[in-house]
Amino acid sequence: MSKSIATLRKKAISKGRMSLYLDFYPPIWDQDANCFTRREFLKLYVYQKPADQYQKMANIENMHTAELIRARRQNEINKMEIYSAFEREQLKIQEVGRESFVDYYKRLGQKKEGNNLSIWNCAIVHFEAFLKGEDLLFQDVTVTLIEDFRDYLLIARSLRNTQKKLSRNTALSYYNKIKTTLKRAYREDKLKSDINSKISCIKEMESQRNFMTLEEIKILFATPCPDLLVRKISMFSVLTGIRYVDIAKLTWSEIQYIENDGCYIIFRQKKTQGAESMPISEEAFELLGRRKGEKELVFKGLRKCDVDKAVPAWIKLSGIKKHITFHCFRHTYATLQITAGTDIFTVSKMLGHRSVKTTQVYAKVIDSKKREAANRISLE
Known part of the structure; x- marks a missing residue:
């Protein structure tokens, strides 16, 4: 795909006004919408037939602002052509860092089957409870945060019976799911450092194994x-x-x-x-x-x-x-x-x-x- 050109255009709207927008050709990638787009509406407008001095001044100011935005967008497009390999790598890291770690964790869990799927789902529920329902981006995943989650699991209540604490081995099982996710994320270059290798473990408690003579x-x-x-x-x-x-x-x-x-x-x-x-x-x-x-x-x-x-x-x-x-x-x-x-x-x-x-x-x-x-x- 050739380099895009940003063109300032107008579109008629209500009350004799023209909405200002940028037209990109070829289309550019929209990070927020996760798709290619040709238009960016600037939320600025001009009057087709200004009725007074105020409307004339508003037209001049809004056209000037729109042109500055167009020039900045064009500069951003041009800059991508001259980024060094290091700069492109840094941009990629920043882009990945803004992705949701929680969504990534859930996608891994969805690939499991049977009882293992149930365990992953419970582990994810506890992780979301630890985060208090907020999202977590890759760039915000730290050793401290994961160790705080470890401490949370050691005192957390069971989902089935809120009167009981999680057993140590259940906490270990849930913790291992986040460790597995961290290892895979690092292997796929979604994490800048191997956080899994730096975090503390939960020691397994030897469980009673009933058997028959x-x-x-x-x-x-x-x-x-x-x-x-x-x-x-x-x-x-x-x-x-x-x-x-x-x-x-x-x-x-x-x-x-x-x-x-x-x-x-x-x-x-x-x-x-x-x-x-x-x-x-x-x-x-x-x-x-x-x-x-x-x-x-x-x-x-x-x-x-x-x-x-x-x-x-x-x-x-x-x-x-x-x-x-x-x-x-x-x-x-x-x-x-x-x-x-x-x-x-x-x-x-x-x-x-x-x-x-x-x-x-x-x-x-x-x-x-x-x-x-x-x-x-x-x-x-």
């Missing part, structure tokens, strides 16, 4: 379950350690049986997006039943609401007093593996953890059980 598992599976499909996937989770979300989306194309080697599940974890190749036992393989179409779900007809209803009822029928959810079957798999002597690195890989540190909590649980066992024998 092998004896309890045997009692549970000897107890009739209100839902046979829930029983089947519960057994499958105990035998493999796979999360409910990954069991629910498992298709037959992800099940592979290799002669003289056994069955493997080749899938991508929904939570971490990590690609996994997981060997499973013959017992777990038999739970899958007869093979069907490659794109069909292995556990067809599964609904989370049915699982959430059936598991507590089943646990109650078995007489087990622990608070057990479906996810506890994954914890049970991990603790049973470590109890059986499987090294923690292998268990970490089987669970699909990115870091062995995540798996170490199960080893601590086992160590505490060993300590309890050691203290049971006393000669006093």
Whole structure:
């Protein structure tokens, strides 16, 4: 596109007046409207037939002002042609700096799915509450502001129950969403400095991971379950350690049986997006039943609401007093593996953890059980 020319023009309006405006050809980019435009109305007018000296003077002054604006706009257009690379870069930084960081944060959140989408939405609601509903531009994002948000999260109330504070790990989860946004914004040159690397963290509080012993598992599976499909996937989770979300989306194309080697599940974890190749036992393989179409779900007809209803009822029928959810079957798999002597690195890989540190909590649980066992024998 060639360089634009700004021309001062007039347009007839009411009461014998002419509105003054600039006509750009070719069109120029309007930052506020976010589109190309050919006109800029100056909110100035002249009289077509001035009736007195006052109107004549007003015409002269307004034409002079309009011409000054035209010259300034033309100068701005010309200046763009002679900016140095450094000046153009600075202009770009200033332009990006005036973009909304909050809108950018929301756009990232909208790309998430399922439970992760819900967590991002809650995190965004808390960030907007911290900002008291005001917008935040990229140029105003600072280390101090983000650390103030960190402090806010540590005392904030839950959205579901305003009588309760956010748990530390929930605050950490929400804080990690803003950290992810900061990292991406810096990578995309929307932030001038790597703010994420400079801010303080929220330390994770080690959460209680309820699990079942092998004896309890045997009692549970000897107890009739209100839902046979829930029983089947519960057994499958105990035998493999796979999360409910990954069991629910498992298709037959992800099940592979290799002669003289056994069955493997080749899938991508929904939570971490990590690609996994997981060997499973013959017992777990038999739970899958007869093979069907490659794109069909292995556990067809599964609904989370049915699982959430059936598991507590089943646990109650078995007489087990622990608070057990479906996810506890994954914890049970991990603790049973470590109890059986499987090294923690292998268990970490089987669970699909990115870091062995995540798996170490199960080893601590086992160590505490060993300590309890050691203290049971006393000669006093």
